[in-house]
Amino acid sequence: MPVQSPRNRRGRGPRGPLLPPGTPRHRSVARRFDAAVVDAYQPLLDAYPDQLRNLDIAVDTVPRMRLRPDMTVFPEEIAADGPVPLGRVIPAGVDSRGRPTRARIVVFRKPVEQRCTGVEERTELLRRILTQLVAAHLNMDPSDIDPGFHD
Template structure:
C-alpha cells in the first residue's frame, strides 16, 4: 500500500502537524511553556531551596483577577508589563472548606507569549518575572537575587 502525502491547498507544505499528537516527541505549546517556566525557576530554587520549599509554581492561561479600573499602580505581589499582569504571588490562606493552602506563584502564559518572538526572549522574560515574584515572596529586593535586574 502506498501512502500519499498531501500538500496544503496552496502547495507549500504538508497538511497537519509535523508530528502526530500521539508520539512522545510531540509537545503542545502549553507543555513547552511549562517546561520553560521550570527551567527559568530551577536556578532560583537552587539558590533559595530552603526558603522556597513551601512555595508552589503554577501556570494559568490568562490573568483571572479583579483589579479596579482606577488602579494606577498594581500591588507589589503582581509583576506586570504596564497594565498587563504577567505573574503574581498568592500568599498562603484558608480555602472555603477551612483547609490551609500553600503560597503560590502564578505565571500567566498568554501575556508572556504575546511579548516574545523566540525561545531566548521567553527564557529572559520568564527569568525576569520569576526573579521579581520570588523576591516579593522572600521580601527582598530583586537586585539581591540578580544584581543586573531592571524593571520592565
C-alpha cells in the same frame, strides 16, 4: 477477512500522529511554556532551597483577577507590563473548605507569550518575572537575588 490498511478511509494518508509522543515537537505550546517556567525557576530554587520549599509554581492561561480600571501601579506581589499582569504571588491561606493552602506563584501564559518574539526573549522575560515574584515572596529586593535585574 481482509487486513485493514493504516490509511484513512479516503485513502489519502496514514492514520495517527505524525510524530512519536516522546519527541519534543509533539508537546503542545502550553506544555513547552510550562517546561520553560520550570527551567527559569530552577536556578532560584537552587539558590534558596529552604525558603522556597513550601512555594508552589503554577501557570494559568490568562489573569483571573479583579482589577480596578484606575489601577496604574500594581503591588509588588504582581509582576506586570503596564496595565497587564504577567504573574503574581498568592500567599498561603485557607481555602473555602477551611483547609490550609500553600503559597504559590502563578505565571500567566498568554500575556507572556504575546510579549515575546522568540524563545530567548521568553526565557529572559520569565527569568525577570520569577525573580520579581520570588523577591516579593521572600520580602527581598530583586537586585539582591539577581544583580543584573532591572525593572
